[in-house]
Amino acid sequence: MNRTEQPIIGESPAFLGVLEDVSRAAELNRPVLIVGERGTGKEVVAERLHFLSPRWDQPLVRLNCAAISEPLLESELFGHEAGAFTDAARQRTGRFEQADGGTLFLDELASTSLAVQEKILRVIEYGRFERLGSSKTIEVDVRVVGASNVDLPTLARQGRFRADLLDRLAFDVITLPPLRERREDILPLAEHFAIRMARDIGWELFPGFSREAAEALLTWHWPGNVRELKNAVERGVYRHPEPDQPIAEIQFDPFESPWRPGETGSDTQDGELRLPTEPIDLRAFLDATERRLARHALTVNGGHQGKAASWLKLSYDQFRGVLRKHGLSGKKSD
Structure with a gap:
C-alpha cells in the first residue's frame, strides 16, 4: 500500500x-x-x-x-x-x-x-x-x-x-x-521523525533533543509546516556527530552559510531594504533574518560569543537567548 x-x-x-x-x-x-x-x-x-x-x-x-x-x-x-x-x-x-x-x-x-x-x-x-x-x-x-x-x-x-x-x-x-497553531504536536512529531531517521542511519537508539533544541523547535514559525519540520529534524539527526548525546543543534535553513552566493533580487539594494511585491510571512522572515545575523556575527568574530553580542549591540545574555531560540550552539561553524 x-x-x-x-x-x-x-x-x-x-x-x-x-x-x-x-x-x-x-x-x-x-x-x-x-x-x-x-x-x-x-x-x-x-x-x-x-x-x-x-x-x-x-x-x-x-x-x-x-x-x-x-x-x-x-x-x-x-x-x-x-x-x-x-x-x-x-x-x-x-x-x-x-x-x-x-x-x-x-x-x-x-x-x-x-x-x-x-x-x-x-x-x-x-x-x-x-x-x-x-x-x-x-x-x-x-x-x-x-x-x-x-x-x-x-x-x-x-x-x-x-x-x-x-x-x-x-x-x-x-x-x-498550520503547525504554528498546533504547538502541542511539534515535539511528538519531531521525535517520530528523529527516531525513524536514527533507525535509518543505524543508531541503536535516539538520544532525544537537548533543552535548547526542543525550545528552538517549539519557537520556530514553521512556514513549511510538517514537511519542513520533518526535513529539519532529519537533517539535525544525520549531522549529529555523537549518537549517544542529545541532539543539540537544529538548522532550519539548509542554505544558510557565510559563503552563500548573493541572491538575485536580494532584500537590500544600495543599503536600503527592498520592500516585497508579494505577501510574505513577516514572523518567519524576521526569524530567518535574526538567525542569519546571529550566525554572521559569530563568523566575523571568530566564534567569540561576547564579541558577537557586542557586534550586534546586544548583551551577552540577550545574544545567548537568540542562540537558544534558533538552536545554535554558538560556534562559528553553525
Missing part, C-alpha cells in the same frame, strides 16, 4: 478537531474539499477519509494536477483511445476509471483549466465521461476528494475557478491548521 510518509500524530485541540471532522465525513458518499497551507498533510487526510469510508477496500487513486501539463491532464484524468492525438499509440485508462468503486484524490485543483473543471464536474454529477477520441460513454462510481492551498472562493469570484464545481466539491470542507 503506497501511503504518504507524514504520520497521523497530534494531541492539540485543533488537530483533534480535524480528525473528528474527517471521521464524520468519511462515512458519507459525497465529495470533500481539503484546504490548507503547503506541508499541512492534505494527502494524509485524504487517505484517512478513504480508509475510514465504506470504500476502504477499493482503489485510492491520487493525482497532483499541478504536476502534469495542461495538454496531458485530460488524458491523465479521462484516458484516451489509440490515435486520439499524435503520441497516443495505444489506449490509456484514465484516473477516473482506475478509481472506479473507490476514491480519487485530486491535489492542486486550482491549477486546472476551466475546461477540465467542467468535465470533472460532469463526472461528479452524473458519473459519466468519454475517453479522448471516443464517443462511448463510460460510467464510474468514484468519490472525489479535492485539495487546494489557495482560496478557491476568491478564485471563483474572479472567474478563475468554476463556481458550480466549487459548490459540488464543498459539500464539506476540511480546513487543516
Whole structure:
C-alpha cells in the first residue's frame, strides 16, 4: 500500500478537531474539499477519509494536477483511445476509471483549466465521461476528494475557478491548521521523525533533543509546516556527530552559510531594504533574518560569543537567548 510518509500524530485541540471532522465525513458518499497551507498533510487526510469510508477496500487513486501539463491532464484524468492525438499509440485508462468503486484524490485543483473543471464536474454529477477520441460513454462510481492551498472562493469570484464545481466539491470542507497553531504536536512529531531517521542511519537508539533544541523547535514559525519540520529534524539527526548525546543543534535553513552566493533580487539594494511585491510571512522572515545575523556575527568574530553580542549591540545574555531560540550552539561553524 503506497501511503504518504507524514504520520497521523497530534494531541492539540485543533488537530483533534480535524480528525473528528474527517471521521464524520468519511462515512458519507459525497465529495470533500481539503484546504490548507503547503506541508499541512492534505494527502494524509485524504487517505484517512478513504480508509475510514465504506470504500476502504477499493482503489485510492491520487493525482497532483499541478504536476502534469495542461495538454496531458485530460488524458491523465479521462484516458484516451489509440490515435486520439499524435503520441497516443495505444489506449490509456484514465484516473477516473482506475478509481472506479473507490476514491480519487485530486491535489492542486486550482491549477486546472476551466475546461477540465467542467468535465470533472460532469463526472461528479452524473458519473459519466468519454475517453479522448471516443464517443462511448463510460460510467464510474468514484468519490472525489479535492485539495487546494489557495482560496478557491476568491478564485471563483474572479472567474478563475468554476463556481458550480466549487459548490459540488464543498459539500464539506476540511480546513487543516498550520503547525504554528498546533504547538502541542511539534515535539511528538519531531521525535517520530528523529527516531525513524536514527533507525535509518543505524543508531541503536535516539538520544532525544537537548533543552535548547526542543525550545528552538517549539519557537520556530514553521512556514513549511510538517514537511519542513520533518526535513529539519532529519537533517539535525544525520549531522549529529555523537549518537549517544542529545541532539543539540537544529538548522532550519539548509542554505544558510557565510559563503552563500548573493541572491538575485536580494532584500537590500544600495543599503536600503527592498520592500516585497508579494505577501510574505513577516514572523518567519524576521526569524530567518535574526538567525542569519546571529550566525554572521559569530563568523566575523571568530566564534567569540561576547564579541558577537557586542557586534550586534546586544548583551551577552540577550545574544545567548537568540542562540537558544534558533538552536545554535554558538560556534562559528553553525
